[in-house]
Amino acid sequence: MARERTRTKVHAAALSLAGERPVAAITMEGIAARAGVSKQTLYRSWSSTGEILFDALLARSLDENGRVTVPNSGDLAVDLTALATGMIDELADPTQERLLRALTAELQSDDALAAQFRAALLEPQLSGISERLRQASVPAPEDVAELFVGPIFHRWLLRSRSFDAEWVAAHVERVLRSAGAR
Amino acid sequence: MARERTRTKVHAAALSLAGERPVAAITMEGIAARAGVSKQTLYRSWSSTGEILFDALLARSLDENGRVTVPNSGDLAVDLTALATGMIDELADPTQERLLRALTAELQSDDALAAQFRAALLEPQLSGISERLRQASVPAPEDVAELFVGPIFHRWLLRSRSFDAEWVAAHVERVLRSAGAR
Amino acid sequence: MARERTRTKVHAAALSLAGERPVAAITMEGIAARAGVSKQTLYRSWSSTGEILFDALLARSLDENGRVTVPNSGDLAVDLTALATGMIDELADPTQERLLRALTAELQSDDALAAQFRAALLEPQLSGISERLRQASVPAPEDVAELFVGPIFHRWLLRSRSFDAEWVAAHVERVLRSAGAR
Amino acid sequence: MARERTRTKVHAAALSLAGERPVAAITMEGIAARAGVSKQTLYRSWSSTGEILFDALLARSLDENGRVTVPNSGDLAVDLTALATGMIDELADPTQERLLRALTAELQSDDALAAQFRAALLEPQLSGISERLRQASVPAPEDVAELFVGPIFHRWLLRSRSFDAEWVAAHVERVLRSAGAR
DNA sequence: AAATAACCGAGACGGTACGTCCCGTCTTCGC
DNA sequence: GCGAAGACGGGACGTACCGTCTCGGTTATTT
Numbered sequence: 001m002a003r004e005r006t007r008t009k010v011h012a013a014a015l016s017l018a019g020e021r022p023v024a025a026i027t028m029e030g031i032a033a034r035a036g037v038s039k040q041t042l043y044r045s046w047s048s049t050g051e052i053l054f055d056a057l058l059a060r061s062l063d064e065n066g067r068v069t070v071p072n073s074g075d076l077a078v079d080l081t082a083l084a085t086g087m088i089d090e091l092a093d094p095t096q097e098r099l100l101r102a103l104t105a106e107l108q109s110d111d112a113l114a115a116q117f118r119a120a121l122l123e124p125q126l127s128g129i130s131e132r133l134r135q136a137s138v139p140a141p142e143d144v145a146e147l148f149v150g151p152i153f154h155r156w157l158l159r160s161r162s163f164d165a166e167w168v169a170a171h172v173e174r175v176l177r178s179a180g181a182r
Numbered sequence: 183m184a185r186e187r188t189r190t191k192v193h194a195a196a197l198s199l200a201g202e203r204p205v206a207a208i209t210m211e212g213i214a215a216r217a218g219v220s221k222q223t224l225y226r227s228w229s230s231t232g233e234i235l236f237d238a239l240l241a242r243s244l245d246e247n248g249r250v251t252v253p254n255s256g257d258l259a260v261d262l263t264a265l266a267t268g269m270i271d272e273l274a275d276p277t278q279e280r281l282l283r284a285l286t287a288e289l290q291s292d293d294a295l296a297a298q299f300r301a302a303l304l305e306p307q308l309s310g311i312s313e314r315l316r317q318a319s320v321p322a323p324e325d326v327a328e329l330f331v332g333p334i335f336h337r338w339l340l341r342s343r344s345f346d347a348e349w350v351a352a353h354v355e356r357v358l359r360s361a362g363a364r
Numbered sequence: 365m366a367r368e369r370t371r372t373k374v375h376a377a378a379l380s381l382a383g384e385r386p387v388a389a390i391t392m393e394g395i396a397a398r399a400g401v402s403k404q405t406l407y408r409s410w411s412s413t414g415e416i417l418f419d420a421l422l423a424r425s426l427d428e429n430g431r432v433t434v435p436n437s438g439d440l441a442v443d444l445t446a447l448a449t450g451m452i453d454e455l456a457d458p459t460q461e462r463l464l465r466a467l468t469a470e471l472q473s474d475d476a477l478a479a480q481f482r483a484a485l486l487e488p489q490l491s492g493i494s495e496r497l498r499q500a501s502v503p504a505p506e507d508v509a510e511l512f513v514g515p516i517f518h519r520w521l522l523r524s525r526s527f528d529a530e531w532v533a534a535h536v537e538r539v540l541r542s543a544g545a546r
Numbered sequence: 547m548a549r550e551r552t553r554t555k556v557h558a559a560a561l562s563l564a565g566e567r568p569v570a571a572i573t574m575e576g577i578a579a580r581a582g583v584s585k586q587t588l589y590r591s592w593s594s595t596g597e598i599l600f601d602a603l604l605a606r607s608l609d610e611n612g613r614v615t616v617p618n619s620g621d622l623a624v625d626l627t628a629l630a631t632g633m634i635d636e637l638a639d640p641t642q643e644r645l646l647r648a649l650t651a652e653l654q655s656d657d658a659l660a661a662q663f664r665a666a667l668l669e670p671q672l673s674g675i676s677e678r679l680r681q682a683s684v685p686a687p688e689d690v691a692e693l694f695v696g697p698i699f700h701r702w703l704l705r706s707r708s709f710d711a712e713w714v715a716a717h718v719e720r721v722l723r724s725a726g727a728r
Numbered sequence: 729a730a731a732t733a734a735c736c737g738a739g740a741c742g743g744t745a746c747g748t749c750c751c752g753t754c755t756t757c758g759c
Numbered sequence: 760g761c762g763a764a765g766a767c768g769g770g771a772c773g774t775a776c777c778g779t780c781t782c783g784g785t786t787a788t789t790t
Contacts, residue, residue, distance in 0.1 A: 003740070024291045027771060038742045043773070105287035107340070109206050114341060122340055140352065143333075146342075147356055150333030151325075157339070158289070158304055159296060160328075170322065174329055178360030209750060220763045225752070367735075388655050393776060402737045407778070469651035471704070473570045478705060486704055504716065507697075510706075511720055514697030521703070522653070522668055523660060524692075534686065538693055542724030549755090549766070573745060584768045589747070 009035040010042065011056035018053060019095065023102030026053070050106035050113055053099060058120060070128040076136045080172045083129065084152060088163045091156045104157065125149075138179045148175045191217045192224065193238035200235060201277065205284035208235070232288040232295055235281065240302060252310040258318045262354045265311065266334060270345045273338045286339065307331075320361040330357045373399045374406065375420035382417060383459065387466030390417070414470040414477055421463065422484060434492040440500045444536045447493065448516060452527045455520045468521065489513075502543040512539045555581040556588065557602035564599060565641065569648035572599070596652035596659055599645060604666055616674040622682045626718045629675065630698060634709045637702045650703065671695075684725040694721045 013035035017026050026049050032039045046052045071079045090096060107114040126145050133141035151171060155161055195217035199208050208231050214221045228234045253261045272278060289296040308327050315323035333353060337343055377399035381390050390413050396403045410416045435443045454460060471478040490509050497505035515535060519525055559581035563572050572595050578585045592598045617625045636642060653660040672691050679687035697717060701707055 006741080022291060028773085029771060032742095036742080038744095039773080040743085040775090041741060044740075047773095101290040104339075105290040108283040108287040109204060118340060118342060122342060126342070143349070143352060143356070146333045146336060147329065147353075147360075150336035151328045152332070153339075154328060154332035154335050157286075157335075158300065160300060160304060160308070167325070170325060171329075174325070174360040177362065178329075178356040180359065210752085211750060218763090220765085221752080222754090222764095223762075229752095370736085386655055391776060392778085396737095400737085402739080403778080404738095404780090405736060408735090411778095465654040468703075469654040472647040472651040473568060482704065482706060486706060490706070507713070507716060507720070510697045510700060511693065511717075511724075514700035515692045516696070517700050517703075518692060518696035521650075521699075522664060524664060524668060524672070531689070534689060535693075538689070538724040541726065542693075542720040544723065552767080574747085575745060578768095582768080584770090585747080586749090586769090587767060590766075593747095 006037060006041060007045070007055075007059070009037060010045075010052060011059055013037075014049070014052045014056045015060070018099050018102075023049075023053070023098050048106075048110070048113075050103070050110060054103060054106075054113060054116065057099065057103070070132045072132060072135065076132070076138075077172055077176060079132060080148065080175065081168060084148070084168045084172060085165075087149075087152055088156075088168070091152075092163070101157075133179070144175065144179050147178060148172075188219060188223060189227070189237075189241075191219060192227075192234060193241055195219075196231070196234045196238045197242070200281050200284075205235070205280055230292075232285070232292060236285060236288075236295060236298065239281065239285070252314045254314060254317065258314070258320075259354055259358060261314060262330065262357065263350060266330070266350050266354060267347075269331075269334055270338075270350070273334075274345075283339075315361070326357065326361050329360060330354075370399075370401060370405060371409070371419075371423075373401060374409075374416060375423055377401075378413070378416045378420045379424070382463050382466075387417070387462050388469075412474075414467070414474060417463065418467060418470075418477060418480065421467070434496045436496060436499065440496070440502075441536055441540060443496060444512065444539065445532060448512070448532050448536060451513075451516055452520075452532070455516075456527075465521075497543070508539065508543050511542060512536075552583060552587060553591070553601075553605070555583060556591075556598060557605055559583075560595070560598045560602045561606070564645050564648075569599070569644050594652075594656070594659075596649070596656055600649060600652075600659060600662065603645065603649070616678045618678060618681065622678070622684075623718055623722060625678060626694065626721065627714060630694070630714045630718060631711075633695075633698055634702075634714070637698075638709070647703075679725070690721065690725050693724060694718075 010031060013031050014026070017030055017034055028039060028042055028049060031037075031049065031052060032042050042052070046055065071082050073079055091100060103117070107117055126142070126149065129148060130141035130145040133144050138144055148171075152163075155163065192213060195213050196208070199212055199216055210221055210224055210231060213219075213231065213234060214224050224234070228237065253264050255261055273282065285299070289299055308324070308331065311330060312323035312327040315326050320326055330353075334345075337345065374395060377395050378390065381394055381398055392403060392406055392413060395401075395413065395416060396406050406416070410419065435446050437443055455464065467481070471481055490506070490513065493512060494505035494509040497508050502508055512535075516527075519527065556577060559577050560572070563576055563580055574585055574588055574595060577583075577595065577598060578588050588598070592601065617628050619625055637646065649663070653663055672688070672695065675694060676687035676691040679690050684690055694717075698709075701709065
């Protein structure tokens, strides 16, 4: 519906606003003003700031055609460590963190957005990881992928404790042991 | 500050509103009207609906003197299964789920609330579990507690897949194996 | 400019809308939608809903080749009574009243429309009446025509009081007396 | 409801805006901004710009405690001439004319406002005039009052022709003659 | 019959205003 | 003199229309 030029302007405006204030303080009016676009144009294509931000994030990650590529060096421990480190870096990246937290919050009250999120970001990630585990003949690879991702996400989301290399190594070790791979 | 009678009325109003509409649609004005209290009275004691709801939840769980009691039957697998089942039941309890999701969302943008939450609810839970693990001589019990809780939370929060008894059993099994207890 | 077919569709749409809602609630978009015509087509030929309605009214009254014909029976009192009754019926006609009131309102703020209205509808009416008066040798027939029309219009416009046969008779009587014809 | 200070600010803002642009271009937002008042405050007490303007006009004419005082010099012709001249001056007063025209327009589509207008302004005027006529033993004084006022209003409203002293004199003469007073 | 306009529908677009909701502060008034 | 009731300035909401602007399809000539 929206012309490409318009989408681009809106994405840029949304991301720039996200960089300079609490995501919860971003408004439709603010995005419209920053993008030089009318509110109606926004509402024609998106129904909340959450949708716009998610769309902007998606567009950005597609631009960087950053499909989650899971490394496969042959050594599962090494690969999982790299994966965990990558995830942690991304979660902690100051240009992304606020956005990711806000998106997670939004998912709690917006089922449609949650479904989109699962399909577009979560499932590719989990199935990438479980695929790698399957290649290593790990049993129940989907569940083990969750065992791998869950604690990282839990720590990050509840800010319970910080991440360090030592913890990552121990975590990978525990996951492998649980999979019977050690 | 607020008189006990007032606190009670406000808590009741907040929880009753939470039971009948999306938590995000709860407003200070709505709570004041429902509680038969002036907005000023609300602002004297709380500064957001999030605070009121958190306070109401705390008060309720203290009333039910619901300290997280971790079972200790001697058989760690049995105890962890009971724990997981209890957590899952609580997370899925329709009278709580919306509130818990909303609270989780709120934590993402309110540091003070997040700190309170960690101190009052999260840490007691995690340390209860890790204490039980320590009694079973599991190494790094804090980390294993997180390995246990993280995936459950991840599934629930992202609604990625549903819980069933089979998955719980397998999950407990994996956690124990990762701890070297199997 | 506009093709005849288009003009007809637009007139029909405008009048049908006027029949089912307050005239002030008629919009260019509404007319376009009802007529199955694009907004641009409307703007090419008219610049406001007022113009369209006026145009539609004019077209309709030309169709009914409804030029104001002033009766001339020889008896001035009878003729004026018939005229007054006719005017009152037309003003009170439910299919016209809203339109006429709205048009009168519009005239207050649209000079161009007011001039068109005077030339196309008001002057023919007044000069028809004054012509009839002149034939009866009434002095200052234009002014007496206004004396005749003014109070009727005043009553209708300000809805001050309703019309009945008795009042009409007395009014005609007064007008004739003022003209020295009684 | 509205505090006196607020009403005053709003009235001043509305009248000042009316002085500098077409009345139809006055908006609730504009008045709110000019008055330094929130839109909600406006809507708490008035539901349209028409109501505000009418209220402002009323307040102003009450301030000047300008009840319509009908002169009574003993000579009816002299008094009616003075009355007509006064009405015409007021209708033509450039600071009022736009407002009065707009108000007349508004009355056509707002029944509540029309009723208020009749009760507060029109009836006092007409009954003042008919009272003066009654003192001069004119029969059907209410109807004659309308005969007097109607043509003046008709001329003004439809801008059909302008007023001059000669016309006024002839008009008064006609009205008196119709009443049998000449 | 093909080329060339004029006209049209559809509807995206930047805007302005609407009327509403809620925010957090301030004022009033009755107990 | 405290506290409910609620007025207030403010900001954002989501919607309705405004008038302008492409964009493809007809229609009707005009060659």
